[in-house]
Amino acid sequence: MKRRKGKILLLLHAHLPYIHHPDFKNFMEERWLFEAITETYIPLIKTFKSLERDKIPFNLTLSLSPTLMEMLSTRDLKEKYHNHIIKMIELIEKELERTKKEKPLKFQLAKHYKKELLENEEIFFNEYNQDILKAFKEFKEKGYIEMITSNGTHGYLPFYREYPEAINAQLKSGVLTFRKYFEDDPPGIWFAECAYFKGLDEYLNEEKIKYFFVDSHGFWYAETTPKYGVYRPIVTPNKVFVFARDPETSEQIWSSEVGYPGDSRYREFYRDIGFDREEEYIKPYIDESGVRCNTGIKYYRITDKSKPLDKKEVYNLNEAQEAVLEHVKDFLDKKNDQIKKLLEDIEDEEPVIVAPFDAELFGHWWYEGPMFLEQLFRQAVEYNNIEFSTPLKVIEKSEKVQITYPAESSWGANGYHEVWINGKNDWIYRHIFEITEIMIEKAKLYKNPSANQRRILNQMMREVLISQSSDWAFILTTDTTVKYAENRIKWCINRFFDLDEMLSTNVIDEEKISFYEWVDGIFKDIDYTIFIK
Amino acid sequence: MKVKKLEKELLDSYKTEEPTIQELRSIAKSLGIKLKRTLKKKEILKLVQIEIQKLLDDSIKTKENEKEKSPKKVKIESKIKTSLKSNEAKEVPKNYNKDRIKMIPVNPNWVYVYWDFSKKTKMKLNELSKKNKLSLRMVQILEKEDNERTFEKNLSQKELVNNYFFNVPQELSKYKAYLGIKDEKCGFHPIIESNKVITPSSSLKKADKEEWLILKENKILKNKSKGSKIKVIERLLGSSEKSFVSEDKLETIISGKGLIL
Numbered sequence: 001m002k003r004r005k006g007k008i009l010l011l012l013h014a015h016l017p018y019i020h021h022p023d024f025k026n027f028m029e030e031r032w033l034f035e036a037i038t039e040t041y042i043p044l045i046k047t048f049k050s051l052e053r054d055k056i057p058f059n060l061t062l063s064l065s066p067t068l069m070e071m072l073s074t075r076d077l078k079e080k081y082h083n084h085i086i087k088m089i090e091l092i093e094k095e096l097e098r099t100k101k102e103k104p105l106k107f108q109l110a111k112h113y114k115k116e117l118l119e120n121e122e123i124f125f126n127e128y129n130q131d132i133l134k135a136f137k138e139f140k141e142k143g144y145i146e147m148i149t150s151n152g153t154h155g156y157l158p159f160y161r162e163y164p165e166a167i168n169a170q171l172k173s174g175v176l177t178f179r180k181y182f183e184d185d186p187p188g189i190w191f192a193e194c195a196y197f198k199g200l201d202e203y204l205n206e207e208k209i210k211y212f213f214v215d216s217h218g219f220w221y222a223e224t225t226p227k228y229g230v231y232r233p234i235v236t237p238n239k240v241f242v243f244a245r246d247p248e249t250s251e252q253i254w255s256s257e258v259g260y261p262g263d264s265r266y267r268e269f270y271r272d273i274g275f276d277r278e279e280e281y282i283k284p285y286i287d288e289s290g291v292r293c294n295t296g297i298k299y300y301r302i303t304d305k306s307k308p309l310d311k312k313e314v315y316n317l318n319e320a321q322e323a324v325l326e327h328v329k330d331f332l333d334k335k336n337d338q339i340k341k342l343l344e345d346i347e348d349e350e351p352v353i354v355a356p357f358d359a360e361l362f363g364h365w366w367y368e369g370p371m372f373l374e375q376l377f378r379q380a381v382e383y384n385n386i387e388f389s390t391p392l393k394v395i396e397k398s399e400k401v402q403i404t405y406p407a408e409s410s411w412g413a414n415g416y417h418e419v420w421i422n423g424k425n426d427w428i429y430r431h432i433f434e435i436t437e438i439m440i441e442k443a444k445l446y447k448n449p450s451a452n453q454r455r456i457l458n459q460m461m462r463e464v465l466i467s468q469s470s471d472w473a474f475i476l477t478t479d480t481t482v483k484y485a486e487n488r489i490k491w492c493i494n495r496f497f498d499l500d501e502m503l504s505t506n507v508i509d510e511e512k513i514s515f516y517e518w519v520d521g522i523f524k525d526i527d528y529t530i531f532i533k
Numbered sequence: 534m535k536v537k538k539l540e541k542e543l544l545d546s547y548k549t550e551e552p553t554i555q556e557l558r559s560i561a562k563s564l565g566i567k568l569k570r571t572l573k574k575k576e577i578l579k580l581v582q583i584e585i586q587k588l589l590d591d592s593i594k595t596k597e598n599e600k601e602k603s604p605k606k607v608k609i610e611s612k613i614k615t616s617l618k619s620n621e622a623k624e625v626p627k628n629y630n631k632d633r634i635k636m637i638p639v640n641p642n643w644v645y646v647y648w649d650f651s652k653k654t655k656m657k658l659n660e661l662s663k664k665n666k667l668s669l670r671m672v673q674i675l676e677k678e679d680n681e682r683t684f685e686k687n688l689s690q691k692e693l694v695n696n697y698f699f700n701v702p703q704e705l706s707k708y709k710a711y712l713g714i715k716d717e718k719c720g721f722h723p724i725i726e727s728n729k730v731i732t733p734s735s736s737l738k739k740a741d742k743e744e745w746l747i748l749k750e751n752k753i754l755k756n757k758s759k760g761s762k763i764k765v766i767e768r769l770l771g772s773s774e775k776s777f778v779s780e781d782k783l784e785t786i787i788s789g790k791g792l793i794l
Contacts (some may be wrong), residue, residue, distance in 0.1 A: 021619045088688050113535065159637055162728055197733075221734040224743060229763030235746050262786050345762045403744040403753065408638075408733035416640035426696055464770050493625045512617065519619040 005354045006339030007389040009243065010373075011213065013190045014041065014359035015065035015154055017488075018522050022076045026286045029484050031294075033071055037132065038296060040363035041072075042120045043370035045135045049143060051377055057476040058144055058377040059388040062136060062359070063190035065150040066177035069133060070522050073181065078130040080277070085124070088115050088296065090468075091285045095273070095297060105314045106299045112317060113297055133181045140182065146390035147177035149186040153522070155468035156420045158197040158408065159429065165440045165533045166202055166468070172530040173465060173523055180525060187392050188212060192470045193420065194245070194356070194411035201236040201405075203463045211241035211391045213356055214406045217415050219244040221407035228402075231342050231351045233394060235401045242406050243391055248338060249355040252331060259333070261366035264302050265323040271300040271309045298367075315495035316501055324368050328375040332383055339385045352394055354440070425476035428489050432467050435496045439464045442503065443531035452508055457528040459513060460499045462520050464531075467492035495520065557581060564588070634712050634727040641704030641735040643655075644671070644725065647696035648712055649769065654724065664717035672697050674729070676705040704735045 021027035044062075051058045052271055072078050076346050092114045099107040123200055141148045151157060152173030158165040171189075178186040183310050188211040189204065196214050204212065211233070218231045219242075226234050230244035253259050260266075274295040275285050286293050300312035301320070335353065340350035345367060362369030412419035419430065439460055475485035495516050501510050554574045561568050564584045568577060617752055646669065650658065658667060666687045673682040686697065708730050713723035717780055718778040745754045 023619050027620075072681050080699075162635075194634075221736060221738065223738060224758065225761045227743060227759075229761055231763060239746075257630050306701055342763075365770050398748055398777040400745045400747050400754070414640065417637070418639050418643070421637060421639055423698070426647070426698075429637070430629075430635075430649065430696075434629050456736060470648075487620065487622050490622060490625050491619070494623045515617045515619075 004343060005352045006051070006335070006385050007387055007394055008249075008335060008355045009352060009389055009391060009394065010060040010353070011063065011190070011356040012044070012060060012334045012359035012362065013063040013065075013150065013356060014068055015063075015150060015192075016068050016071065016464050017469045018067040018071060018153060018520075019488075020071065020074060020077060020519060020521065023516060026288050026351070028079075028289070028291065028293065028350045029481065030077065030080060031287075032079060032083070033068075034081050035294065035296060036360055036364055037072075037081055037124070038085065038088070038117070038120055039367070040360050040370075041132050042123055042375075044359070045123060045132070045139075045364040046119070047370045048139050049375045050374060052139075052142070053142065054378075056377050056381065057388075059146070059390050059393070060144075060146060060373075061146045061188070061390050063148045063150050063188075064133075064136070064178075065154050065190075065192075066152050066174050067522065068156060069177050069181050069477045072132050074521075082130070082516055083124065085117065085121050087285055089114070089121065091295060092117055092297065092522040094281075099299075103314055105316055109299055109315060109317065110297075125140040129141050137182055140184075146187065146392055147178075147184075148188040148190060149174045150190045151192055152165060152177070153465040154192040154233065154471060155465070156193055156195055156410075156417070156470040157191055157200055158195050158410070158417060159421070160436070160468070161197055162200065163433075163440060164203075164442070166436050166464075166529050167200070168467065168533045169461070169530040171207055171469070172210075173202050173526055175209070176526050176530075177523065190356070194472075195409070195417070195420075195470075196406060197408045198405050201238045201240040201242070204240045205238055205461075209240065210395065211243060213243050213245065213354065215245050215409045215411040215415060216247045218242070218406035218409040221409075222404045223407075224393070224402070226402050226404060228346050228349075228351070228388055231346060231353065231402060232349055233331050233391070233398070234404050234406065236405055237403060241392075241395050241401070243352070243354045243412065244406070245356055246353045247336070249353055250357075252334065252358065253361075260323075260372070261369070262302065262305060262314075263323050263327070264304060265319045266302050267298055267315050267320065267367040268300045268302050268309070268312050269298070269367070271298055271312055271521075273297045273299070318341055320337050320368050321371065324371045328372060328379050331376065332379055332386065335403070336383050340473040343385070348400065348447060350394075352389075369462060419477050420470055420473040420501065422477060424474040424479075428467075428473060428476070431489065431493045432464075435460075435467065435493060437465050438496075438500060439531050441526070442500070446503075446528075453503060455513060455517075455526065456499050456508075458526075459520070460496055460503070461526075461528040462522050463496040463499070463516070466520055466522065467496070588717065608644055624792060632725045633787060634710055634725045636708065636710050636727040636730045636733045638708075638730045639698065641732050641740055644699050644708055644710075644732065645696065646671075646699060646710050647781065650725075658714075666715045668713055668715040668721060669699075670711045670713060670721055670723070671701065672709045672711065673702065674709060677706070685715070685721075688712075701732060704732050707731050 014036075016032055018031065021256045022032060048058070070414075084417045092110060093111045096114060099110045124130060124132070136145070136147060139145045141334070144413065151170040153170070155166070155170045157167055159168060160170070167377070170484060174189065175186060185208055187209070189209050191212055194213055194215050196218060198214070216230050219226050219234065222234070226232070229476060230246055233243045235241050251258065253261070256262060272294045275292050279290070282292070282295075283290065285295055296388040298317055301315040303312045309348070338353065339351055362373060409415055410417060410419070442457060442460065446453055449457060472489050475481055498512060499516065502513070544774075554577065557577045559566060559575060564581065566580050566584055568580070605635050628649045631649055632649050632651045632654050634646060637645045639645050661667070667689075669686045669688055671684045673683060682702070684699070688695070699710070709721040710727040713721050713727050715721050739760070740758045743756045743758045745756065747754055
């Protein structure tokens with residue numbers, strides 16, 4: 001018999017909610033996208049390129065949410081990103097001058113950041129002509145990464161179980177958007193927030209999606225406890241494969257207490273020159289309103305989690321690199337031990353360790369994350385028991401698979417739905433459900449709409465889908481940019497009702513429709529009929 | 534952009550005629566040039582000429598850039614002139630004038646309920662006597678015992694449009710909610726009925742049999758279950774904790790069974 005190995009399925013889920021304010025030259029929340037491009041998406045591409053160049057085998061799964069795919073392809077946002085990165089280069093030039101007079105380590109860092117920003121600019125503008133998706137498509141086609149989709153606007157699907165048409169619309173928009181950018185069917189899906197309820201798998205057959213993921217307790221509390229726990233996939237009676245997150249691997253990386261990203265040598269996320277430098281100096285590089293925000297230029301290390309920000313010590317890139325090497329070795333040693341044990345427990349098949357993460361953890365939140373990934377693949381070649389793989393490859397190699405339904409679950413705190421429905425955000429659902437219901441009614445009612453009616457219905461669909469994004473509820477729970485999340489819901493609800501009024505009265509306000517199409521212009525090629533199941 | 538703000542006639546008159554010093558000062562002001570009181574007409578004229586030349590150059594550059602952009606981009610920019618703004622805040626409706634109660638499971642031990650009444654029902658409810666109370670009733674549907682367990686919360690008239698987090702006794706159990714009137718004899722008269730929900734599972738399930746799909750043959754094999762071979766199962770914390778609900782919305786209706794996982 002062929003030697004069995006342990007398979008590690010690394011999955012990075014990249015997602016940002018649809019935020020687009022083309023009527024503003026700068027809009028604070030649009031910076032989330034720019035930060036993610038600079039700090040995560042381009043560094044990931046650089047990691048892939050470096051591994052490919054050195055012929056290091058690597059395999060991982062990358063899920064891109066349709067909202068993110070759409071934003072990365074929006075001309076206005078691309079141009080704004082262009083301005084943003086030019087501004088950042090301008091800032092780092094000034095920082096080079098300033099840090100010459102400060103500590104040598106800071107000056108070195110400024111030089112390092114300048115090099116990174118120039119490389120980013122080169123990759124984004126010259127190499128890929130502002131098309132990040134093209135880069136990912138290339139690596140997908142070369143077989144390094146398995147790309148999957150997510151549901152349309154990242155709606156929290158268990159809340160829509162009473163509205164099959166809404167779930168259908170979320171899934172269809174996810175699949176169609178993936179096909180648009182990757183000219184292929186998505187083999188798998190990452191449900192927003194990894195949230196699953198019994199019955200959701202039924203919808204996937206129609207979209208020919210072969211697999212999805214759940215959190216660990218989705219397997220532990222499954223209808224029949226899986227024989228091999230989370231270390232082999234299961235299949236639902238509807239013949240969709242399911243993979244479950246390995247808690248041990250998650251904890252090693254995610255945990256704020258014991259996880260690698262909390263090491264004292266790593267860069268401190270919350271100390272940024274956007275908050276440190278004097279107002280006049282930093283003003284051109286933060287929000288126009290003068291509200292301070294992150295610039296991505298950070299000179300301090302975590303030092304000690306209990307220390308206040310002003311007591312942090314200067315970041316040392318060499319020490320951080322050493323930490324990465326140590327952590328990668330520690331990670332792989334632990335995986336090796338875990339796999340040895342699993343090989344004893346699992347008789348015929350190969351153990352599978354599923355490690356899903358938010359892509360933005362790597363680079364944005366954890367600056368050294370992309371370096372960790374690169375070293376992970378580089379060092380893994382030394383381990384005979386370990387192989388990085390993808391869900392499709394595991395499915396293709398499987399001989400038998402246990403049939404059961406996973407339990408309802410999510411990957412949020414406490415494992416169920418309370419992050420997305422609690423005393424801070426519950427008010428939003430009566431409004432979102434109301435417009436969802438109206439949308440379903442209208443989609444069924446207007447079978448042969450006029451050109452104007454179709455346009456209105458399509459825009460109503462966009463407003464409903466955007467309002468359903470799990471992000472708004474999440475932001476309300478976590479108390480970050482609460483006002484924006486509240487307003488985002490309110491804009492969608494009000495825009496929807498304005499449009500519905502036009503549909504009902506046949507009094508068309510062309511300017512308003514155009515405006516809504518412009519600002520909430522997601523899924524331009526998809527029409528409202530996705531709301532007819 | 535400054536060129537757009539300037540009055541075209543003013544610029545034109547400057548080009549064709551010799552302006553007075555007052556006109557020149559006015560033009561300079563429109564152009565945003567700060568003038569010292571001591572400046573002479575010729576000096577002001579020179580400053581104005583320089584500024585206008587700069588603006589004309591910028592204007593030519595902008596036009597050239599616009600030519601390079603796609604028609605779509607130009608079309609989008611023209612929309613900026615609209616009176617609408619993408620960040621204009623407007624409140625959402627307070628209610629939707631419908632008789633409705635909806636329920637969402639939150640975790641194995643909590644469900645969320647929200648409701649709304651139509652104007653007609655609200656008027657009727659407002660006419661209720663003090664002895665009749667508006668009440669939210671939660672029913673646990675116990676299929677095996679062919680029975681139902683009910684839990685109630687009395688509501689004040691202020692809660693005609695509201696919501697509530699109900700602590701429920703059992704994971705993986707079916708629930709339904711009703712809003713109705715409780716009369717003076719404690720009889721419950723339902724007005725609206727919610728959807729049914731099932732709370733999520735939070736415990737290991739024992740099964741006698743396992744089903745396996747043999748992939749190549751597409752055949753199903755049934756085995757006697759020996760349970761999971763993987764022993765390590767971590768406890769999920771907190772799904773019965775109350776911290777996720779703000780205090781004003783929290784009231785434990787029942788206690789004991791089901792509160793601790």
